[in-house]
Amino acid sequence: MNEPLNISTPADILAYVPHMLGETPKESFVLITMQGNALGATLRLDAPLCFEPKAFAQTVVSYATADEAATGTLLVIYTDENTTADPRPFSEYVQALRIELETARMPLKDAWMVTSEVWSNYLCMDPVCCPERSLDEITNSSGNAALIYRGSNVTGFTNPEPFTGEAAARETIAAHKPDGWPENTEARRAQWAELLQNPKGLTHEAALELAGALQHPITRDYLMADTITNAPDQFTSVLLGVFVARPDWTRVDTAQELVFELMKVTPDGQRAPMLSVIGWIEWLKGKSSFAARYFKLALEDVEGFRFAELMADLVNRGLLADCVRDPKKAYTRP
């Protein structure tokens, strides 16, 4: 196991958030649970627009209580909303959150606000003791350096590469779309299983075959389910991230990389299934913001693409994959 990481200053904590989320949030509330002096779970929600303060606070706390060992919490608000105003932006929400967190026995220990230009303590507006500070302090913090040293990298959202295949790819992929017969699906499942073991074995022809296979909803469903090991047989469980044991996350990462590869040979108008699969994997990993963006891209590629529509709705209603709530099963970086 790695040596403990020393996170001792607010700048360290603010550096830590993007490393957990994969990007610096915008217009967001980020709640970090604390287990004694150690950091626990990181939770990000959109800054409230239409919510009532109490309802919003209760929603946030309902997610935070999944960390049963939490003894306290830290809050970071990312916003460019009139940040110099007194009271602070979202003050009613923060007050409601304090009350709900207190009730849940994970009181708010401290809070900060980060804009696109500066950061400051949220709870103290005294410029003498808590002045606005440069974002460089976060970048240059020892916490950020330690995370980078350990191999963590804030990669941000990965845009799929553009189509680089040949002109005939569209017809070839359409020709490879299965007709729904089981033996046809089974052949693609066997091919997919082999590639998950040996991703370097992906040839141009195999990429076109699998891109075609993903165009058929049932075959796509099977290939998605086959990505997860240690899952019950039912589609329900696999799809919603209900796993009986920790899945082989390296295999899931491999699947995601393979699907990105398939997109290179797949022209616009046939990419929606792949974008949806990538979004689903991000959602399983607890990164719903990235997932939502992939579903949006899928719907831009094929208007009304059903799977993406349903998943986008699910994600926008704040539903988390079941495995995300269980530290023994949730995704961690390899």
Add this chain to the structure above:
Amino acid sequence: MAEEIRMTEADTVAPDASPAEDVLELRLLTAGPVTGPVDRPLVDHRLDEL
């Protein structure tokens, strides 16, 4: 005696029906209000100390 059940064309499963989409439709029936995406990646549990 049980009533005879006749399958009609409307009862047949479409050749491109997706079990996954059926599951999602069912799950959405009990989903809450729109909150926007919620991220909850797991901390790497490297005993991060304050």
